[in-house]
Amino acid sequence: MLTPARNEMLTRVGRGTPMGELLRRYWQPVAGASALDDNPIKPLRLMGEDLVLYRDRGGRYGLVDRHCPHRRADMSYGWVEETGIRCGYHGWLMDETGRCLEQPYEDTTNPKPSKAGCEAKAYPVKECAGLLFAYLGPLPAPELPVWEPFTWANGFREIVLADVPCNWFQCQENSIDPVHFEWMHDNWGSRLRGGQVNAAAKHLKLKFEEFEHGFIYKRVREGQSEQDRYWTVGRVALWPNGFFLGSHFEWRVPVDDENTLSVAWFFMRVPKGREPYVQERVPTWVSPLKDASGRFITSHVINQDIVAWAGQGRIADRTKENLRSSDIGIAMMRKRFFDELEAMAAGKEPGGIIRSANAAQCIALPNMARELNTDGIALADFGKDPILRQRLKEFRHHYGQPAEVRRAFVEAMGIAEA
């Protein structure tokens, strides 16, 4: 249970708020690069700031103020040129650093036009593994962490976004909540398919550990032992707002105090014998959350999570909760945020920020699925593992995978469409 003031500290993300300033110190995934293929301009709201993401014709990425520095027209209705983005109202041209390059009327009529003071707010953007990451914090920006899975070859990757109507922190608390798998995904999942009993293997034991890049949670369920990788390796609540499950990442990126962009990156190694496989383009798609009646879609795993997150209210009221021993990880995570916020207020740099280019190049994380994704397995062996067998049959994480993404996946894996 938290006081209202402590809850606000965890959840408010606007510029100048403690958490808003902390999250701005980390590169945040904000889109798939392929989302800009058809339209190179995309309006984006991040941590309460209205922005425009673009790729100019020279291939440079920019993230600038949604409103033009001239008289504040909407830059998402402008267009990109060889360098920069041009406002459609009076033609001012800005580059990815926010510098104003052209002011057509002034440039024509004034022999010595000055553009001083006409810069647009702009943030750096970097591409990695098909994702676009933005950095909204103080310069110089730290290194972009290249997590080891981003360096894996011979795999099919896809990026899925969802617009989640609630605060980011309740989504991130789900990254350190092992018991919900038993109830939300197993027992409820079974009920949704007509099951009549709560037959999921019970959680018997939990352990939470802290490390530089977040927390590891470990579990033993009925039928498992401490020799199982769920206990010896575990899963990672990635600092500050991610989740790493071995073959995929999820991030909960604040849009504003009451909305979150869910960004997920998936990797599936092609079966042995299908290498070399080179993916030309990492597809990006948006998962719809509601059905025609306005109710949440409940058939897919992350859609189920979203039912829980949004169900806690726009901003979960943590003055009314009852944390128990299943929530030890959640308490640990909150404490680390409070400690980091305190340290930042004292002028320190928060943890997990990488300043050395070498250290950022390929960062290994505890990973239950490393061999599967680096060595690969034969197609026949997929059938021996229920989760992998299911993964070949259909994309169970998010509802709404487009047919063309499914086709590309089937082709990459060398399987026949069911």
Ligand code: FES
């Ligand atoms: S408002 Fe953008 S150029 Fe005038």
Ligand SMILES: [Fe+2]
């Ligand atoms: Fe979940």
